[in-house]
Amino acid sequence: MNKDILDTDIQLFINNNLYTDVSDLILKGIPFNHIDSKLIIEQIEAKKRSVKKLPTWFNSENIYYPNKLNIEQTSSEITAKYKADLVSGNSLIDLTGGFGVDTYYFSKQISTVIHCEINSGLSEIVKHNYKTLNVPNIECLNENGIDALKRIDETFDWIYIDPSRRDDAKKKVFLLSDCEPNVKTFQGLFLKYAKNVMIKTSPLLDIKATKNDLKYVNELHIVAVNNEVKELLWILERNYKSELKIKTTNLVKSGQQVFEFNFEEESTAIAKYSAPMVFLYEPNSAILKAGAFNAVSALLNITKLHKHSHLYTSDALVEFPGRRFKIEKAIPFNKKIFAKEKISKANVTTRNFPLSVGDIRKKLKIKDGGNIYLFFTTNLSDEKIILICSKI
CATH class of the missing domain: 3.40.50.150 (Vaccinia Virus protein VP39)
Incomplete structure (x- = not known):
């Protein structure tokens, strides 16, 4: 640790150059001869990575940063x-x-x-x-x-x-x-x-x-x-x-999405299945990592679209640890049928579907964005379908 880094002039230089291109700084030269310029560049890069990740450190004066790998880890x-x-x-x-x-x-x-x-x-x-x-x-x-x-x-x-x-x-x-x-x-x-x-x-x-x-x-x-x-x-x-208790938590701006179950519960839980109803639910990534596919259905009393699709549906809206949508329409995956919907811009998600999002956009000429959400998935009859949804 070189305490010269904490000198007022050097700290001011670091703060004034957080968003300056490092290559430009190196070309211009660091205006401090008594300290290795690499150390100053290292401080700039590490502090810049701390803006959102470590706001307490970023917003405090005279913080000394390690190399950027330490900040990443x-x-x-x-x-x-x-x-x-x-x-x-x-x-x-x-x-x-x-x-x-x-x-x-x-x-x-x-x-x-x-x-x-x-x-x-x-x-x-x-x-x-x-x-x-x-x-x-x-x-x-x-x-x-x-x-x-x-x-x-x-x-x-x-x-x-x-x-x-x-x-x-x-x-x-x-x-x-x-x-x-x-x-x-x-x-x-x-x-x-x-x-x-x-x-x-x-x-x-x-x-x-x-x-x-x-x-x-x-x-x-x-x-x-x-x-x-x-x-x-x-x-x-x-x-x-x-028993091992598993708690999945997705930390979002609005708070926490939480789902809890016992490890053995997933193997004994019996999921229910149905065709798409009024509402669609997409589990967050913590639930997907937990593999709580049957437990979600059983404990929240909602049905799955297919064993391998990991999308859920219900007639009555429920609180859900993930994204919720209203299903406006369900149609077969068919280029001519989809063309009648006149959708040129939408958010596209695939679950248990043979084509990638990129391939779908290219095939159906769909631009990214907008307020329409399209889910390309497989139903109980192993048919490929498109769910046209609006976000709740």
């Missing part, structure tokens, strides 16, 4: 707030602290928090930023989290771990056993020192396989932001032996 503030709402108690240790966004929000719920980060430069940055942000109850340790846990040798209310999902060659990995540290190996140690453990994993991990890798899983939270799944949160509780 760190939790957003919106998901960090979500995680913080899941914990309570007096003590928590974050074994893989990183840039410290999750730890920052945990400190608002927990009295004493420890941030472990093995990278000395990053640990120093985080410690500086916490001081700048006036956070008094986080202790920063420049130490491997596993080693710190053993050395401290005390129990915590919570352990939090976000294992690295990149290998030594900086390639992304998606198996739990390929992450560092290997939580499958160390879960016994975690539960020795804490009754509750939260593990953040990649949204690409297979839920069933990961469930089999972990012991005493109480809850799985599948967290999406604006319909993009961002993380899976596994909550382990020492000696827990009941």
Whole structure:
């Protein structure tokens, strides 16, 4: 960490050039001879990536940023707030602290928090930023989290771990056993020192396989932001032996779309099927990741259009964790029949349909946008159909 970066003139230069093309800055030259220009460029690029993701950091003065890869890998503030709402108690240790966004929000719920980060430069940055942000109850340790846990040798209310999902060659990995540290190996140690453990994993991990890798899983939270799944949160509780509870949450501007069910419930739930009715429902991405296709039908008392379509319908409008539409018309997938509708502009979605959105637009000459929503899907009779809808 080069503290010259925090000089008033350099900070002003960074803020004034957040949206300047980096190539132009390099060509013109950075007007500070006593500091490596690459460091200033790095600060500009990292801060620019924090505008929406980390508004608290972005809007605070004298924040020191790590490289842009650290910013890309760190939790957003919106998901960090979500995680913080899941914990309570007096003590928590974050074994893989990183840039410290999750730890920052945990400190608002927990009295004493420890941030472990093995990278000395990053640990120093985080410690500086916490001081700048006036956070008094986080202790920063420049130490491997596993080693710190053993050395401290005390129990915590919570352990939090976000294992690295990149290998030594900086390639992304998606198996739990390929992450560092290997939580499958160390879960016994975690539960020795804490009754509750939260593990953040990649949204690409297979839920069933990961469930089999972990012991005493109480809850799985599948967290999406604006319909993009961002993380899976596994909550382990020492000696827990009941059913795994799954909570899907889509964080949107209007609030949270939530759907909860038990893991075994999906295999025993019986979905109902029907032709399109008055309303159409499209599940959000968190539900699709959870694979709760039968449970959605059974628990919300709505019917599916087809086993593999994952679209639902009903005569009476219900609250639904996803998008809702009114079906104006259902027609066969036929170019001549569609031409009679005189639709030249629409939003197109496919579910269980052989053609891509691009192919459909080209074939039927449909421009993107407007207030009409077209769903190209398959019905109970395995017929290809088009649902002409308006959004609710």
